[in-house]
Amino acid sequence: MEMKSMTLLILYATQTGNALDVAERIAREAERRACTVVISSTDDYDANSLPAEDTVIFVVSTTGQGDTPDSMKVFWRFLLQRNLGSHWLEGIHYAVFGLGDSGYQKYNFVAKKLDKRLSDLGATAVVERGLGDDQHPSGYEAALDPWLSSLWSRLNEIKPHFFPKGPDFLVSNEELIGLPKVQVTYHNVNDMDSRLSTATDFKYLQMQIGRARSMSSGKVPHEKSKPDAFLKMVKNFPLTRASHEKDVRHFEFEFVSQVIKYEIGDVLEVLPSQSPAAVDSFIQRCNLDPESLITVHPREMENRHIDNNVNTLDVPIKLRTFVELTMDVTSASPRRYFFEVMSFFATAEHEKERLQYFASPEGRDDLYQYNQKERRTVVEVK
Ligand SMILES: Cc1cc2nc3c(=O)[nH]c(=O)nc-3n(C[C@H](O)[C@H](O)[C@H](O)COP(=O)(O)O)c2cc1C
Known part of the structure; x- marks a missing residue:
């Protein structure tokens, strides 16, 4: 018999980051x-390997009108192949958690379709699928x-080998939070790449974005490490009344770099710039020097030879630019984990x-x- 993996695999597909947040949790x-896990986006995972897994946890959101996130398109097309047959995933266990919004007609369509397809391919559900709903008063x-x-x-109960230290073993959250996932290295000013100062504005910005994103722990599809186009916002007005709970807006953009083709229904990923004052106040609150030059590496990569990204990773970036381009401090609402980590470091x-309290189920x-x-944004948490 083929040896099964003893690692719990978590596969996620996200459009705006929520599924990644859930997968990480x-x-x-x-x-x-004490369970060994591997976490991967569906576009980084070869679906051909599924039959060799033991148990797979899927966390998938629904976007568009009942559509899979972009990062799941290839994976989903693979799973739909007719020739896979009803025994292809026999012996494999799985669980699906979906993220959606019951305000949409095709509520959590992707999670529901995936659950059905996995079962049709012979896999066994560990638990009934879970469906997170944005409409719920506490969200997903x-x-x-x-x-x-x-x-x-x-x-x-059914997979005790995943828990070698027994069913009651539980490391405290605090112990885990104390082990940072990334390493920040500070550099001398002389290390700064002199080519940067001679590049044109666009090229400079493009390089900085590529550099910042390649060092960010956030998931950015490989081909998206550089933006496709630069746009200038020429119109921005509200479509909803000021008293309305949601602020829905009409935006118009003009291309200032090369024009890209698009069709109705395409999703535009916008990387807006942030209020410089808010970025400064965030850095100040963290007691950091915005002018320092840094490189950021995931901890696991410390001793590993990195060939593809070696240039990008080796060139330092200003701490301020890194925050500006990779951390949304001015508009994103901090998630539960943020409060958990903050509580670990809080002294008062x-x-x-x-x-x-905020990080607890209550x-x-x-x-x-x-x-x-x-x-509230990250800088507004008081
Ligand atoms: C443009 C857009 C389209 C969406 N379409 C659907 C949909 O068809 N069905 C649904 O259940 N939820 C839909 N949602 C809600 C998302 O699934 C929900 O916000 C989810 O938490 C997003 O997870 P993600 O950040 O991992 O992509 C949509 C959200 C957006 C922004």
Whole structure:
């Protein structure tokens, strides 16, 4: 018999980052249970290898009108092949958590279709699929918490080999948070690449974006490390009344670099610039020097030879530029994990307690109100 993998695989497909957030949470919870995990975006994973896995957790969102995220298109086309047959995934266990919004007609369509297809291909569900709903007062976390509890208890029952330290073993969150995932190296000013100063404005910006993104721990598809085009916003006005809960806007852009072709229904990924004052205040609050030159490496890569990205990774970038181009400090609502990490570092007892409350299941509704409904950004968390 073929040897099965003893690693729990987490595959995610995201359009705007929520599924990645969920996948990372599942991975952290697995690690706390001494379970070995591999986490991967569906576009980085060869679907041909699925039959060799033991158990796969899928976290997938639905975008467009019931469409798969871009990063899942190839993977999904592969799974739909007729010749795979109803025994192809026999013996494989899986679980699906979907992210969607019940305001859409094709609610969580991708998770539902994936669940059905995996079962048609012979795989066995560990737990019933979970469906996160943006319309819920606490967002997708509301469905995620109970789904995760049943996932771990069911996996403990049927797959005890994933938990070598037993069903009750649980490392504290704090211990895990204390192990940073990335290493930031500070460099001398002389290391700065002199070519940069002679490049044109666009080229310079393009290089900086490529550099910042290649060092960011966020998931950016490889081919997207450089933007396709530069646009100038020429119109921006609200379509909803000021009193409306959501701020829906009409934007118009003009190409200032080469023109790219698009069709109705295409998704435009915009990398806007952030308010310089907010970026400065974030850096100041972290007690860092915005002018310092840094490189950022994932911890695992420390001793590994990196050939593809060696140039990009070796060239330092200004800390301020890195924050500006890779961290959304001015508009994104911080997620639950942010509060968890902040509570670890908080020194004032009342702040620590408040942050811990927000990160706990009891504080979930209040957190959703505080960060999503009231639209607080990272710099506004007080
Ligand atoms: C442009 C757009 C289209 C969407 N279409 C759907 C849809 O058809 N069905 C659905 O259930 N949710 C839909 N959603 C909601 C997303 O699935 C939901 O916000 C989810 O949390 C996004 O996860 P992600 O950040 O991992 O992509 C849509 C969201 C956006 C922004």
